[in-house]
Amino acid sequence: MNTKTIPLTIVTLTIALTVTSGCTESANSQSENPAATQPEDLPMLSEQLEEKAASSVTRIPEDVRQAYAQGIEKVRATGIEKSAKQVGDAAIDAQLTGWDGSTVKLSELWQEGPIVLMWYRGGWCPYCNIQLRAMQQSMDKIENSGAKLVVLTPELPEKAKETAEANDLDLVALHDKDNALARKYGLVFQLPEAIIPAYRDKLKLPEYNGNDAMELPLSATYVIDQSGKITYAFLDADYKKRAEPADVIKAVEAAAQK
Structure with a gap:
């Protein structure tokens, strides 16, 4: 396919709970003081995610929240x-x-310039939806830095389309069927037994992914340069934490200068 013709604002392929790990500086160290790198005209994603997490205290019973917290650990x-x-x-x-x-x-995309490869778990995940909206708001800055945002998800194509429409997103999601690519990146994990009923019966994970596998990918974000090397990685087991758009843009700018 001639990728120059792709209206690629975002592409999709998911992976579950998130993970934080190294980048040129570690993603953890970058997120400790996000205000230091966050332009005023970009949304502070961490604040939006923290607000969402705080609201769950009044909506979700304590024992359920504890089960999710233990699952993360x-x-x-x-x-x-x-x-x-x-x-x-x-x-x-x-x-x-x-x-x-x-x-x-x-590879055809990254040969033209750096790409941001971002997994989201599914439209059933409110934290994923917040992240998708924040990244779209940063699309101009990402593209002006010479990169493309590629969003991946394990949810079925029709579900990914619903996710885009529900969040008013201008994106075409790429389907990572059965987490095949996420597995090669080492991002896939089995859901802890205690929280499987919630994901299976309440969140309807099998209906979203088209299989009965109780697994998810981390909500990982990578920047890949034109040589096909990973230059930035955000990996965090806590699904409530995601790569800050400003940090991703900094990583893209650095990759584009190589």
């Missing part, structure tokens, strides 16, 4: 934040299809 304890693809590793190529039927080969 169990995922972190697997070491996935360190075993997933890191800064300096070679990116993995793939050919993926969006819900509009377009086909995208990742």
Whole structure:
């Protein structure tokens, strides 16, 4: 496919709970003081996510919140934040299809310029929806830096389209069927047993992903330069934490100068 013709504002392929790991500086260290790098005209994603998390205190019973918190720590304890693809590793190529039927080969995109590769878990995840809206608000700055934003998700194409429409997003989501690419990046984890009923019965994960696998990808964000090398990685087992748009833009600008 001639990627120059792709109206690629965002492309989609998900992975569950999030993970934070290294980048040129570690993603964790960058997010400790996001105001230091956040332009005034960009939304502070961390504040929006924290506000959402705070609101859950009044909506979600304490025992349920504790189960989710323990689930995050169990995922972190697997070491996935360190075993997933890191800064300096070679990116993995793939050919993926969006819900509009377009086909995208990742290597063809990054050969033209840096790409931001971002996984979201699904439209059922409020934190994913907040992140998607924030990244779209940053699209002009990302593209003006010479990069393309590629969004990936495990949810079925028709669900990804619904997610885009519900959030008023100008994007075509790429389908990472059965988390195949996320698995190669080392981002996939099994849901802890205690929270499986909530994801299966309440959130309807099988209906979104088209399979019965109780697994998700981390909500990871990578920047890949024109040589196909990962130059930035945000990996965090806590699904309530995501890469700050300003940090991603800084990483894109650095990759574009190489």
